[in-house]
Amino acid sequence: MGGRDAGRIPSRAIGERMQGEKRMSEPFIFISHSKIREGKLEEFRSYVRDIAKMVETQEPRVIGFHAYANDDGTEVTGVQIHPDAASMESHMKLLRDKIGQSMQLLETSRIEIFGAASPGILAMMKQMANVPITVRPDHVGGFTRSNDVCLPGAVAEPAATGPYGAEDGV
Numbered sequence: 001m002g003g004r005d006a007g008r009i010p011s012r013a014i015g016e017r018m019q020g021e022k023r024m025s026e027p028f029i030f031i032s033h034s035k036i037r038e039g040k041l042e043e044f045r046s047y048v049r050d051i052a053k054m055v056e057t058q059e060p061r062v063i064g065f066h067a068y069a070n071d072d073g074t075e076v077t078g079v080q081i082h083p084d085a086a087s088m089e090s091h092m093k094l095l096r097d098k099i100g101q102s103m104q105l106l107e108t109s110r111i112e113i114f115g116a117a118s119p120g121i122l123a124m125m126k127q128m129a130n131v132p133i134t135v136r137p138d139h140v141g142g143f144t145r146s147n148d149v150c151l152p153g154a155v156a157e158p159a160a161t162g163p164y165g166a167e168d169g170v
Contacts, residue, residue, distance in 0.1 A: 026139035028115035
C-alpha cells in the first residue's frame, strides 16, 4: 500500500450497504443540557476528566464522549456518541453511581436522544434526571468516520459512483 494511494481513505459512508455486507446499526447520540451549580465549575472539570478517562479505558465501544461549557462557565452541554443503543445502556449501567455524583455539580434542564432508545434507557434517564427528553428515533441518513480512517494528512478518495461519489456531483 504505497505510491499514490498512500494516505488515502475511502469515501464510502460507514454503514452503507455493499453487496454481501451486513448493514451496521445507526449511531446513538446523547446530548444533555445543564446549568453548572454556582462555584462548581472547576470541580466539574475534574469530574469530567475522571469520567472521560474511565469511559475511554473501560468502554471501548463508545465513539465520542465530550462536554462543552459556555463562555462564562455557567452551562454545559454533554455529547456522547455510541455505535448503538446497547452501548449507551451498558454505559449507563457501568457509570450509574458516577452519573449520580454529577447531580451535585449540575442541574440538567433537558436531554436529547438521536437514535432508537430502549424503554430501559428512557426509564434510567427519567429516574436520574426528571427533565424533558426529546427522542428522534428515525435516522434518515448520514455517516460516521472511525478514528482509524481519520488520520492526519489523509485525503479522501472519491468513489467512482454512488452516494457522495463523482456521479452525485460531489
